[in-house]
Amino acid sequence: MNRGAFIVIEGIDGSGTTTQTALLEKRLTASGRAVVSTREPTGGPVGSMIRQVLTKRLREPSGAPFNASTMALLFAADRVDHGAVLITPALASGAVVISDRYDHSSVGYQGLTGKLPFAEAAFWLRAINTRAVRPDLVVVVDIDPREAENRRRARGGAEELYEVAALQAHLCTYYSNLSKYFPEDTIVHVDGSRGTDDVGAAIDRAVQALFFRQLEQRKAGELEEQLEELLEDNRAPKP
Ligand SMILES: Nc1ncnc2c1ncn2[C@@H]1O[C@H](COP(=O)(O)OP(=O)(O)OP(=O)(O)O)[C@@H](O)[C@H]1O
Numbered sequence: 001m002n003r004g005a006f007i008v009i010e011g012i013d014g015s016g017t018t019t020q021t022a023l024l025e026k027r028l029t030a031s032g033r034a035v036v037s038t039r040e041p042t043g044g045p046v047g048s049m050i051r052q053v054l055t056k057r058l059r060e061p062s063g064a065p066f067n068a069s070t071m072a073l074l075f076a077a078d079r080v081d082h083g084a085v086l087i088t089p090a091l092a093s094g095a096v097v098i099s100d101r102y103d104h105s106s107v108g109y110q111g112l113t114g115k116l117p118f119a120e121a122a123f124w125l126r127a128i129n130t131r132a133v134r135p136d137l138v139v140v141v142d143i144d145p146r147e148a149e150n151r152r153r154a155r156g157g158a159e160e161l162y163e164v165a166a167l168q169a170h171l172c173t174y175y176s177n178l179s180k181y182f183p184e185d186t187i188v189h190v191d192g193s194r195g196t197d198d199v200g201a202a203i204d205r206a207v208q209a210l211f212f213r214q215l216e217q218r219k220a221g222e223l224e225e226q227l228e229e230l231l232e233d234n235r236a237p238k239p
């Protein structure tokens with residue numbers, strides 16, 4: 001069984017990552033692929049705890065929110081769980097896994113809310129996430145933070161922990177430089193200010209390019225194996 005594909009959708013709050021994850025799942029399922037759609041924080045035990053902190057239902061005994069390092073370690077633990085319970089088995093079964101956020105969010109959100117200088121924090125955040133399964137493709141939905149805020153307002157619901165204008169503006173800059181912090185990942189930016197279908201079409205182009213690359217790599221691997229067998233046959237002593 002060929003390994004499936006691991007796709008991550010990233011962006012600031014309100015950029016449309018959840019909308020686009022659902023749409024991509026729908027399109028790929030309709031095209032006949034096995035798809036597992038997921039998100040971070042996950043619905044697992046550590047992820048559920050993180051969601052309580054994000055929605056301000058769980059706080060320190062003093063009433064303060066958890067500090068950035070505690071959050072970073074919780075997210076890293078949730079991610080190890082995510083890999084073991086869902087991502088790795090799904091990829092092994094040949095499915096396409098789409099995750100609404102991944103460790104790129106951890107570096108941005110916890111890196112920008114802690115006390116350390118960002119570069120130092122980013123280094124530590126990457127270090128505690130070295131066990132994370134690397135994605136084959138990361139799609140960043142770029143959007144102006146004010147537009148994203150308007151969308152969040154229109155969507156309604158209470159403001160979550162990180163939904164603060166100044167932080168969102170810094171996150172926007174971080175996401176535009178994402179390849180600096182994740183040089184080994186394939187990162188594609190799409191214009192999130194466009195309509196939902198146009199954003200989806202841009203994501204599709206990146207996903208189809210990934211599938212094409214994977215196919216070419218598989219073909220090259222098979223050819224190499226055949227060549228190896230031929231050489232082996234020629235090396236064998238003639239009876
Ligand atoms: N391209 C788009 N154009 C206009 N509105 C959009 C677009 N994409 C999503 N929206 C709307 O904007 C709101 C935010 O979208 P969504 O929940 O997908 O964002 P998100 O990035 O997942 O946000 P969060 O980070 O808060 O979970 C929703 O009400 C959604 O319907």
Ligand SMILES: [Mg+2]
Pocket residue numbers: 017018019100
């Ligand atoms: Mg969302």
